[in-house]
Amino acid sequence: MVVSLGATGDAAGLGSSREPPCYHTFDSLRGPCYSVASRCPSGALRCSEASLRTLGFFVLALLQAQGESADGALGGDIVGLVARSGPLFRVILLILILFSIASWAIVLHKVWQYRLVEAHTARFRDVFRRSNKFSEVQSVCGSLSRSPLVGIFQTGYAELNAQLRHGGDAESQPEGAGVRPTLSSIDALDRALQRAATVEVNRIEAQVGFLATTASITPFIGLFGTVWGIMGAFQGIGETGSTSLGVVAPGIAEALLATAAGLFAAIPAVYFYNHLTHRVKLFVSEMDDFALEFLNIAERNFS
Template sequence: MNVTQDLSILSLIANASVVVKIVMAILLALSFMSWYWIFRKGFAIRQAGRRTSEFEHQFWSGGELAQLYRGVAGDRGGAGQLARIFEAGYREFSKLRGQPKLEASDIIDGSRRAMRATYQRELDDLEAHLAFLASVGSVSPYVGLFGTVWGIMNAFRGLGDVGTATLAHVAPGIAEALVATAIGLFAAIPAVVAYNRYAHDLDRLAIRFESFMEEFSNILQRQLR
Protein backbone atom coordinates (compact mmCIF):
# COMPACT_ATOMS: atom_id res chain seq x y z
CA MET A 1 0.00 0.00 0.00
CA ASN A 2 1.53 3.32 -0.95
CA VAL A 3 1.36 6.56 0.95
CA THR A 4 -1.06 8.15 -1.51
CA GLN A 5 -3.58 5.37 -0.99
CA ASP A 6 -3.14 5.57 2.77
CA LEU A 7 -3.79 9.32 2.71
CA SER A 8 -6.96 9.24 0.60
CA ILE A 9 -9.96 10.44 2.59
CA LEU A 10 -12.00 7.26 2.22
CA SER A 11 -9.02 5.10 3.11
CA LEU A 12 -8.27 7.22 6.18
CA ILE A 13 -11.85 6.93 7.38
CA ALA A 14 -12.01 3.19 6.67
CA ASN A 15 -8.73 2.51 8.48
CA ALA A 16 -9.41 4.78 11.44
CA SER A 17 -9.59 3.35 14.93
CA VAL A 18 -12.97 2.49 16.43
CA VAL A 19 -12.98 5.56 18.71
CA VAL A 20 -12.15 7.92 15.84
CA LYS A 21 -14.85 6.31 13.67
CA ILE A 22 -17.40 6.85 16.44
CA VAL A 23 -16.33 10.49 16.73
CA MET A 24 -16.66 10.96 12.96
CA ALA A 25 -20.09 9.32 12.95
CA ILE A 26 -21.29 11.60 15.75
CA LEU A 27 -20.00 14.68 13.96
CA LEU A 28 -21.59 13.66 10.65
CA ALA A 29 -24.92 13.04 12.41
CA LEU A 30 -24.71 16.47 14.07
CA SER A 31 -23.87 18.05 10.73
CA PHE A 32 -26.88 16.45 8.97
CA MET A 33 -29.17 17.49 11.82
CA SER A 34 -27.85 21.04 11.86
CA TRP A 35 -28.31 21.39 8.09
CA TYR A 36 -31.87 20.14 8.47
CA TRP A 37 -32.63 22.83 11.04
CA ILE A 38 -30.71 25.46 9.09
CA PHE A 39 -33.04 24.99 6.11
CA ARG A 40 -36.13 24.52 8.29
CA LYS A 41 -35.57 27.63 10.43
CA GLY A 42 -34.45 29.68 7.44
CA PHE A 43 -37.72 28.95 5.66
CA ALA A 44 -39.77 29.65 8.82
CA ILE A 45 -38.08 32.98 9.53
CA ARG A 46 -38.35 34.17 5.92
CA GLN A 47 -42.02 33.20 5.91
CA ALA A 48 -42.57 35.06 9.19
CA GLY A 49 -40.96 38.19 7.77
CA ARG A 50 -43.05 38.02 4.60
CA ARG A 51 -46.32 37.48 6.48
CA THR A 52 -45.46 40.29 8.89
CA SER A 53 -44.95 42.70 6.00
CA GLU A 54 -48.22 41.56 4.38
CA PHE A 55 -50.19 42.07 7.60
CA GLU A 56 -48.62 45.45 8.28
CA HIS A 57 -49.65 46.59 4.80
CA GLN A 58 -53.16 45.26 5.36
CA PHE A 59 -53.41 46.79 8.84
CA TRP A 60 -52.28 50.26 7.81
CA SER A 61 -54.39 50.32 4.66
CA GLY A 62 -57.19 51.96 6.64
CA GLY A 63 -59.72 49.15 6.88
CA GLU A 64 -61.98 48.51 9.86
CA LEU A 65 -60.36 46.68 12.76
CA ALA A 66 -63.43 44.50 13.33
CA GLN A 67 -63.40 43.31 9.74
CA LEU A 68 -59.67 42.66 9.87
CA TYR A 69 -60.14 40.71 13.10
CA ARG A 70 -62.82 38.50 11.53
CA GLY A 71 -60.56 37.79 8.58
CA VAL A 72 -57.64 36.80 10.81
CA ALA A 73 -59.82 34.71 13.13
CA GLY A 74 -61.27 32.84 10.17
CA ASP A 75 -57.84 31.97 8.75
CA ARG A 76 -55.65 31.17 11.75
CA GLY A 77 -53.68 28.54 9.83
CA GLY A 78 -52.59 31.03 7.18
CA ALA A 79 -52.18 33.99 9.51
CA GLY A 80 -48.71 35.07 10.48
CA GLN A 81 -47.28 35.78 13.90
CA LEU A 82 -48.15 39.47 13.86
CA ALA A 83 -51.71 38.72 12.77
CA ARG A 84 -52.15 36.37 15.73
CA ILE A 85 -50.79 39.02 18.09
CA PHE A 86 -53.33 41.47 16.69
CA GLU A 87 -56.11 38.90 17.03
CA ALA A 88 -55.29 38.23 20.70
CA GLY A 89 -55.19 41.93 21.52
CA TYR A 90 -58.40 42.85 19.72
CA ARG A 91 -60.28 39.85 21.12
CA GLU A 92 -59.35 40.81 24.67
CA PHE A 93 -60.15 44.45 23.95
CA SER A 94 -63.64 43.56 22.66
CA LYS A 95 -64.28 41.29 25.64
CA LEU A 96 -63.21 43.84 28.26
CA ARG A 97 -64.93 46.76 26.58
CA GLY A 98 -68.25 44.99 26.97
CA GLN A 99 -67.84 44.74 30.74
CA PRO A 100 -69.21 47.59 32.86
CA LYS A 101 -67.22 49.51 35.48
CA LEU A 102 -63.87 48.97 33.82
CA GLU A 103 -61.51 51.89 33.39
CA ALA A 104 -59.98 52.57 29.99
CA SER A 105 -56.55 51.88 31.41
CA ASP A 106 -57.66 48.43 32.61
CA ILE A 107 -58.99 47.57 29.17
CA ILE A 108 -55.77 48.65 27.45
CA ASP A 109 -53.62 46.82 30.00
CA GLY A 110 -55.63 43.64 29.49
CA SER A 111 -55.24 43.92 25.72
CA ARG A 112 -51.51 44.49 26.09
CA ARG A 113 -51.13 41.46 28.34
CA ALA A 114 -52.95 39.28 25.81
CA MET A 115 -50.72 40.54 23.00
CA ARG A 116 -47.59 40.09 25.12
CA ALA A 117 -48.49 36.47 25.92
CA THR A 118 -49.11 35.67 22.24
CA TYR A 119 -45.95 37.55 21.27
CA GLN A 120 -43.90 35.41 23.65
CA ARG A 121 -45.41 32.16 22.36
CA GLU A 122 -44.82 33.10 18.73
CA LEU A 123 -41.24 34.20 19.40
CA ASP A 124 -40.50 31.03 21.38
CA ASP A 125 -41.78 28.97 18.46
CA LEU A 126 -39.53 30.83 16.01
CA GLU A 127 -36.53 30.47 18.34
CA ALA A 128 -37.05 26.72 18.82
CA HIS A 129 -33.98 24.63 17.91
CA LEU A 130 -31.72 27.67 17.52
CA ALA A 131 -30.05 26.54 20.75
CA PHE A 132 -29.24 23.26 18.98
CA LEU A 133 -27.37 25.15 16.26
CA ALA A 134 -25.48 27.11 18.91
CA SER A 135 -24.56 23.87 20.69
CA VAL A 136 -23.35 22.23 17.49
CA GLY A 137 -21.27 25.29 16.66
CA SER A 138 -19.59 25.37 20.06
CA VAL A 139 -19.19 21.64 20.78
CA SER A 140 -18.30 20.12 17.38
CA PRO A 141 -14.72 21.49 17.21
CA TYR A 142 -13.96 20.01 20.63
CA VAL A 143 -15.47 16.65 19.69
CA GLY A 144 -13.34 16.67 16.55
CA LEU A 145 -10.30 17.66 18.59
CA PHE A 146 -10.89 14.69 20.89
CA GLY A 147 -10.86 12.39 17.85
CA THR A 148 -7.68 14.07 16.63
CA VAL A 149 -5.89 13.65 19.95
CA TRP A 150 -6.95 10.03 20.16
CA GLY A 151 -5.79 9.33 16.62
CA ILE A 152 -2.40 10.97 17.19
CA MET A 153 -1.96 8.96 20.37
CA ASN A 154 -2.60 5.77 18.41
CA ALA A 155 -0.19 6.89 15.69
CA PHE A 156 2.65 7.45 18.17
CA ARG A 157 1.78 4.27 20.04
CA GLY A 158 2.18 2.35 16.79
CA LEU A 159 5.71 3.69 16.38
CA GLY A 160 6.77 1.53 19.30
CA ASP A 161 6.37 -1.54 17.09
CA VAL A 162 8.56 -0.10 14.35
CA GLY A 163 12.33 -0.10 14.54
CA THR A 164 12.82 3.04 12.44
CA ALA A 165 10.08 5.68 12.15
CA THR A 166 9.58 7.19 8.73
CA LEU A 167 7.07 9.59 7.22
CA ALA A 168 5.26 6.64 5.66
CA HIS A 169 4.62 5.22 9.13
CA VAL A 170 3.60 8.49 10.84
CA ALA A 171 1.66 10.33 8.11
CA PRO A 172 -1.38 8.01 7.79
CA GLY A 173 -2.11 8.03 11.52
CA ILE A 174 -1.78 11.80 11.85
CA ALA A 175 -3.80 12.43 8.68
CA GLU A 176 -6.51 10.08 9.97
CA ALA A 177 -6.61 12.06 13.21
CA LEU A 178 -6.87 15.41 11.41
CA VAL A 179 -9.90 14.22 9.42
CA ALA A 180 -11.86 14.24 12.67
CA THR A 181 -10.98 17.91 13.22
CA ALA A 182 -11.94 18.74 9.63
CA ILE A 183 -15.35 17.08 10.06
CA GLY A 184 -15.82 18.93 13.35
CA LEU A 185 -15.18 22.26 11.63
CA PHE A 186 -17.46 21.25 8.76
CA ALA A 187 -20.26 20.72 11.27
CA ALA A 188 -19.51 23.80 13.39
CA ILE A 189 -18.98 26.61 10.87
CA PRO A 190 -22.38 26.47 9.09
CA ALA A 191 -24.17 26.09 12.43
CA VAL A 192 -22.47 29.19 13.88
CA VAL A 193 -23.09 31.28 10.76
CA ALA A 194 -26.76 30.24 10.62
CA TYR A 195 -27.29 30.83 14.34
CA ASN A 196 -25.86 34.36 14.19
CA ARG A 197 -27.88 35.23 11.09
CA TYR A 198 -31.15 33.83 12.42
CA ALA A 199 -30.68 35.41 15.86
CA HIS A 200 -30.22 38.79 14.14
CA ASP A 201 -33.31 38.27 11.97
CA LEU A 202 -35.39 37.28 15.01
CA ASP A 203 -34.24 40.36 16.91
CA ARG A 204 -35.47 42.52 14.04
CA LEU A 205 -38.79 40.67 13.95
CA ALA A 206 -39.17 41.07 17.72
CA ILE A 207 -38.65 44.83 17.38
CA ARG A 208 -41.33 44.98 14.68
CA PHE A 209 -43.74 43.01 16.88
CA GLU A 210 -43.13 45.26 19.89
CA SER A 211 -43.51 48.43 17.84
CA PHE A 212 -46.80 47.16 16.45
CA MET A 213 -48.11 46.34 19.92
CA GLU A 214 -47.37 49.85 21.12
CA GLU A 215 -48.96 51.49 18.08
CA PHE A 216 -51.99 49.21 18.22
CA SER A 217 -52.44 49.95 21.93
CA ASN A 218 -52.48 53.66 21.13
CA ILE A 219 -55.15 53.08 18.47
CA LEU A 220 -57.30 51.11 20.92
CA GLN A 221 -56.88 53.81 23.54
CA ARG A 222 -58.15 56.44 21.11
CA GLN A 223 -61.21 54.33 20.42
CA LEU A 224 -62.15 54.44 24.11
CA ARG A 225 -62.26 58.23 24.26
Protein backbone atom coordinates in the same frame (compact mmCIF):
# COMPACT_ATOMS: atom_id res chain seq x y z
CA MET B 1 34.93 -2.33 0.00
CA VAL B 2 36.48 1.11 -0.66
CA VAL B 3 38.39 1.84 -3.86
CA SER B 4 40.56 4.98 -4.33
CA LEU B 5 40.43 6.67 -7.71
CA GLY B 6 42.30 9.70 -9.05
CA ALA B 7 45.70 10.95 -10.03
CA THR B 8 48.60 10.77 -7.60
CA GLY B 9 51.50 13.09 -7.27
CA ASP B 10 55.15 12.41 -7.88
CA ALA B 11 56.40 9.40 -5.96
CA ALA B 12 59.15 11.37 -4.42
CA GLY B 13 57.03 14.51 -3.97
CA LEU B 14 59.95 16.68 -5.24
CA GLY B 15 58.81 20.20 -6.17
CA SER B 16 56.14 18.95 -8.54
CA SER B 17 53.43 21.34 -9.73
CA ARG B 18 50.96 18.54 -10.28
CA GLU B 19 47.48 18.73 -8.62
CA PRO B 20 47.06 17.11 -5.21
CA PRO B 21 45.07 13.90 -5.29
CA CYS B 22 41.26 13.80 -5.17
CA TYR B 23 39.66 10.71 -3.66
CA HIS B 24 36.20 9.28 -4.32
CA THR B 25 34.86 6.60 -2.03
CA PHE B 26 32.64 3.87 -3.35
CA ASP B 27 30.45 1.60 -1.23
CA SER B 28 30.09 -1.75 -2.94
CA LEU B 29 26.61 -2.26 -1.46
CA ARG B 30 24.96 1.14 -1.93
CA GLY B 31 26.96 2.75 -4.73
CA PRO B 32 28.71 6.11 -4.65
CA CYS B 33 28.28 7.92 -1.36
CA TYR B 34 30.64 10.88 -1.04
CA SER B 35 33.91 12.38 -2.22
CA VAL B 36 36.75 14.11 -0.43
CA ALA B 37 39.21 16.57 -1.95
CA SER B 38 42.56 17.09 -0.29
CA ARG B 39 43.77 20.55 -1.26
CA CYS B 40 42.59 20.43 -4.90
CA PRO B 41 42.60 24.05 -6.04
CA SER B 42 41.96 23.38 -9.71
CA GLY B 43 40.08 20.09 -9.33
CA ALA B 44 37.78 21.11 -6.44
CA LEU B 45 34.91 22.05 -8.77
CA ARG B 46 34.91 18.64 -10.43
CA CYS B 47 35.03 16.94 -7.04
CA SER B 48 32.11 19.03 -5.68
CA GLU B 49 29.94 18.30 -8.71
CA ALA B 50 30.51 14.59 -8.28
CA SER B 51 29.63 14.85 -4.59
CA LEU B 52 26.37 16.70 -5.27
CA ARG B 53 25.34 14.19 -7.90
CA THR B 54 25.91 11.19 -5.67
CA LEU B 55 24.25 12.88 -2.66
CA GLY B 56 21.28 13.93 -4.78
CA PHE B 57 20.76 10.39 -6.05
CA PHE B 58 20.74 9.12 -2.48
CA VAL B 59 18.21 11.77 -1.25
CA LEU B 60 15.90 11.18 -4.20
CA ALA B 61 15.94 7.45 -3.60
CA LEU B 62 15.12 8.00 0.10
CA LEU B 63 12.24 10.37 -0.66
CA GLN B 64 10.85 8.01 -3.26
CA ALA B 65 10.89 5.13 -0.81
CA GLN B 66 9.14 7.17 1.87
CA GLY B 67 6.59 8.45 -0.63
CA GLU B 68 5.69 4.93 -1.67
CA SER B 69 5.24 3.98 1.98
CA ALA B 70 3.01 6.99 2.59
CA ASP B 71 0.88 6.23 -0.46
CA GLY B 72 0.44 2.67 0.71
CA ALA B 73 -0.49 3.81 4.22
CA LEU B 74 -2.95 6.53 3.24
CA GLY B 75 -4.57 4.61 0.43
CA GLY B 76 -4.85 7.78 -1.62
CA ASP B 77 -8.34 8.76 -0.44
CA ILE B 78 -10.38 9.58 2.64
CA VAL B 79 -12.73 6.62 2.20
CA GLY B 80 -9.85 4.19 2.45
CA LEU B 81 -8.54 5.99 5.52
CA VAL B 82 -11.90 5.76 7.26
CA ALA B 83 -12.25 2.09 6.27
CA ARG B 84 -8.91 1.28 7.91
CA SER B 85 -9.53 3.40 11.01
CA GLY B 86 -10.57 2.13 14.40
CA PRO B 87 -14.15 1.93 15.71
CA LEU B 88 -13.78 4.92 18.02
CA PHE B 89 -12.66 7.17 15.18
CA ARG B 90 -15.63 6.02 13.10
CA VAL B 91 -18.02 6.84 15.95
CA ILE B 92 -16.50 10.31 16.28
CA LEU B 93 -16.80 10.92 12.56
CA LEU B 94 -20.39 9.66 12.53
CA ILE B 95 -21.36 12.00 15.37
CA LEU B 96 -19.88 14.97 13.54
CA ILE B 97 -21.65 14.02 10.32
CA LEU B 98 -24.99 13.73 12.13
CA PHE B 99 -24.51 17.13 13.75
CA SER B 100 -23.70 18.63 10.37
CA ILE B 101 -26.73 17.07 8.64
CA ALA B 102 -29.09 18.19 11.41
CA SER B 103 -27.67 21.71 11.34
CA TRP B 104 -28.10 22.06 7.58
CA ALA B 105 -31.67 20.72 7.81
CA ILE B 106 -32.51 23.34 10.44
CA VAL B 107 -30.85 26.08 8.40
CA LEU B 108 -32.81 25.25 5.25
CA HIS B 109 -36.07 25.00 7.18
CA LYS B 110 -35.52 28.31 8.97
CA VAL B 111 -34.54 30.18 5.83
CA TRP B 112 -37.74 29.00 4.16
CA GLN B 113 -39.83 29.77 7.26
CA TYR B 114 -38.42 33.28 7.69
CA ARG B 115 -39.11 34.14 4.07
CA LEU B 116 -42.77 33.24 4.60
CA VAL B 117 -42.79 35.21 7.86
CA GLU B 118 -41.48 38.31 6.11
CA ALA B 119 -43.96 38.03 3.26
CA HIS B 120 -46.99 37.42 5.49
CA THR B 121 -45.93 40.15 7.92
CA ALA B 122 -45.68 42.74 5.16
CA ARG B 123 -49.14 41.83 3.83
CA PHE B 124 -50.75 41.76 7.29
CA ARG B 125 -49.28 45.12 8.26
CA ASP B 126 -50.65 46.63 5.07
CA VAL B 127 -54.13 45.19 5.71
CA PHE B 128 -54.08 46.34 9.34
CA ARG B 129 -53.23 49.92 8.48
CA ARG B 130 -55.75 50.17 5.64
CA SER B 131 -58.72 48.63 7.47
CA ASN B 132 -61.32 50.67 9.34
CA LYS B 133 -62.60 47.75 11.39
CA PHE B 134 -60.82 45.12 13.40
CA SER B 135 -63.23 42.57 11.98
CA GLU B 136 -61.77 43.19 8.53
CA VAL B 137 -58.31 42.46 9.87
CA GLN B 138 -59.57 39.36 11.63
CA SER B 139 -60.93 37.99 8.36
CA VAL B 140 -57.47 37.80 6.75
CA CYS B 141 -55.68 36.28 9.73
CA GLY B 142 -56.25 32.71 8.57
CA SER B 143 -54.43 33.25 5.26
CA LEU B 144 -51.48 35.06 6.87
CA SER B 145 -50.89 32.76 9.84
CA ARG B 146 -47.11 32.67 9.32
CA SER B 147 -46.80 36.24 10.52
CA PRO B 148 -46.19 36.67 14.26
CA LEU B 149 -48.26 39.85 14.14
CA VAL B 150 -51.34 37.73 13.49
CA GLY B 151 -51.04 35.94 16.85
CA ILE B 152 -50.51 39.24 18.66
CA PHE B 153 -53.49 40.84 16.96
CA GLN B 154 -55.81 37.92 17.66
CA THR B 155 -54.84 37.89 21.35
CA GLY B 156 -55.26 41.65 21.64
CA TYR B 157 -58.56 41.59 19.76
CA ALA B 158 -59.95 38.88 22.04
CA GLU B 159 -58.85 40.77 25.16
CA LEU B 160 -60.29 43.98 23.78
CA ASN B 161 -63.72 42.43 23.20
CA ALA B 162 -63.68 40.83 26.64
CA GLN B 163 -63.12 44.18 28.36
CA LEU B 164 -65.76 46.24 26.62
CA ARG B 165 -68.20 47.38 29.28
CA HIS B 166 -71.35 47.84 27.23
CA GLY B 167 -71.53 44.35 25.81
CA GLY B 168 -70.42 45.51 22.38
CA ASP B 169 -67.27 44.55 20.58
CA ALA B 170 -64.34 46.19 18.84
CA GLU B 171 -65.77 45.76 15.36
CA SER B 172 -65.35 49.35 14.36
CA GLN B 173 -63.30 52.39 15.12
CA PRO B 174 -64.99 55.11 17.21
CA GLU B 175 -65.49 57.39 14.24
CA GLY B 176 -68.32 55.12 13.05
CA ALA B 177 -69.62 54.17 16.50
CA GLY B 178 -72.62 55.81 18.13
CA VAL B 179 -71.77 54.70 21.65
CA ARG B 180 -68.17 54.73 22.72
CA PRO B 181 -67.24 51.50 24.53
CA THR B 182 -64.54 51.68 27.16
CA LEU B 183 -61.82 49.36 28.42
CA SER B 184 -61.70 48.23 32.01
CA SER B 185 -57.90 47.96 32.11
CA ILE B 186 -55.36 49.01 29.52
CA ASP B 187 -52.65 47.30 31.55
CA ALA B 188 -54.39 43.95 31.17
CA LEU B 189 -54.45 44.45 27.40
CA ASP B 190 -50.75 45.28 27.48
CA ARG B 191 -49.97 42.10 29.42
CA ALA B 192 -52.00 40.04 26.97
CA LEU B 193 -50.02 41.47 24.06
CA GLN B 194 -46.74 40.75 25.84
CA ARG B 195 -47.73 37.13 26.44
CA ALA B 196 -48.70 36.73 22.80
CA ALA B 197 -45.39 38.25 21.69
CA THR B 198 -43.48 35.81 23.91
CA VAL B 199 -45.32 32.88 22.35
CA GLU B 200 -44.54 34.10 18.85
CA VAL B 201 -40.87 34.66 19.64
CA ASN B 202 -40.57 31.12 20.99
CA ARG B 203 -42.21 29.79 17.85
CA ILE B 204 -39.84 31.68 15.58
CA GLU B 205 -36.73 30.83 17.60
CA ALA B 206 -37.53 27.12 17.80
CA GLN B 207 -34.55 24.89 16.85
CA VAL B 208 -32.20 27.83 16.28
CA GLY B 209 -30.48 27.04 19.57
CA PHE B 210 -29.35 23.70 18.15
CA LEU B 211 -27.02 25.61 15.83
CA ALA B 212 -25.35 27.19 18.84
CA THR B 213 -24.98 23.74 20.39
CA THR B 214 -23.41 22.41 17.20
CA ALA B 215 -21.04 25.36 16.96
CA SER B 216 -19.82 24.89 20.53
CA ILE B 217 -19.62 21.08 20.76
CA THR B 218 -18.36 19.84 17.39
CA PRO B 219 -14.91 21.51 17.58
CA PHE B 220 -14.27 19.72 20.87
CA ILE B 221 -15.46 16.41 19.45
CA GLY B 222 -13.07 16.93 16.54
CA LEU B 223 -10.31 17.83 18.98
CA PHE B 224 -10.92 14.58 20.84
CA GLY B 225 -10.54 12.70 17.55
CA THR B 226 -7.34 14.66 16.86
CA VAL B 227 -5.83 13.68 20.21
CA TRP B 228 -6.86 10.07 19.68
CA GLY B 229 -5.24 9.99 16.23
CA ILE B 230 -1.98 11.43 17.52
CA MET B 231 -1.97 8.88 20.34
CA GLY B 232 -2.36 6.16 17.71
CA ALA B 233 0.58 7.57 15.76
CA PHE B 234 2.82 7.51 18.83
CA GLN B 235 1.64 4.01 19.65
CA GLY B 236 2.66 2.91 16.16
CA ILE B 237 6.09 4.43 16.66
CA GLY B 238 6.45 2.60 19.96
CA GLU B 239 5.43 -0.75 18.51
CA THR B 240 7.59 -0.60 15.39
CA GLY B 241 10.49 1.42 16.75
CA SER B 242 10.47 3.43 13.52
CA THR B 243 9.65 7.08 12.87
CA SER B 244 9.18 6.68 9.13
CA LEU B 245 6.33 8.41 7.37
CA GLY B 246 4.58 5.14 6.70
CA VAL B 247 4.26 4.49 10.44
CA VAL B 248 3.05 7.88 11.63
CA ALA B 249 1.02 8.92 8.57
CA PRO B 250 -2.20 6.96 9.29
CA GLY B 251 -2.55 8.32 12.82
CA ILE B 252 -1.75 11.89 11.79
CA ALA B 253 -4.19 11.64 8.88
CA GLU B 254 -6.96 10.48 11.23
CA ALA B 255 -6.20 13.36 13.57
CA LEU B 256 -6.36 15.95 10.79
CA LEU B 257 -9.53 14.41 9.36
CA ALA B 258 -11.26 14.63 12.75
CA THR B 259 -10.25 18.28 13.05
CA ALA B 260 -11.52 19.05 9.56
CA ALA B 261 -14.84 17.29 10.23
CA GLY B 262 -15.35 19.25 13.45
CA LEU B 263 -14.68 22.55 11.72
CA PHE B 264 -16.88 21.58 8.78
CA ALA B 265 -19.80 21.12 11.19
CA ALA B 266 -19.05 24.13 13.40
CA ILE B 267 -18.27 26.95 10.95
CA PRO B 268 -21.61 26.94 9.05
CA ALA B 269 -23.48 26.54 12.34
CA VAL B 270 -21.81 29.64 13.79
CA TYR B 271 -22.53 31.73 10.71
CA PHE B 272 -26.18 30.76 10.33
CA TYR B 273 -26.83 31.00 14.06
CA ASN B 274 -25.71 34.62 14.04
CA HIS B 275 -27.62 35.28 10.81
CA LEU B 276 -30.87 33.73 12.02
CA THR B 277 -30.57 35.35 15.44
CA HIS B 278 -30.24 38.73 13.77
CA ARG B 279 -33.40 38.11 11.77
CA VAL B 280 -35.24 37.04 14.93
CA LYS B 281 -34.26 40.35 16.53
CA LEU B 282 -35.77 42.16 13.56
CA PHE B 283 -39.01 40.20 13.97
CA VAL B 284 -39.07 41.00 17.69
CA SER B 285 -38.66 44.69 16.90
CA GLU B 286 -41.59 44.52 14.48
CA MET B 287 -43.72 42.76 17.09
CA ASP B 288 -42.92 45.42 19.69
CA ASP B 289 -43.84 48.18 17.26
CA PHE B 290 -47.10 46.47 16.36
CA ALA B 291 -48.03 45.90 20.02
CA LEU B 292 -47.45 49.57 20.78
CA GLU B 293 -49.47 50.58 17.75
CA PHE B 294 -52.31 48.30 18.82
CA LEU B 295 -52.22 49.73 22.34
CA ASN B 296 -52.30 53.27 21.02
CA ILE B 297 -55.38 52.52 18.92
CA ALA B 298 -57.12 50.79 21.84
CA GLU B 299 -56.30 53.56 24.28
CA ARG B 300 -57.30 56.31 21.88
CA ASN B 301 -60.57 54.75 20.85
CA PHE B 302 -61.73 52.65 23.81
CA SER B 303 -60.67 54.46 26.98
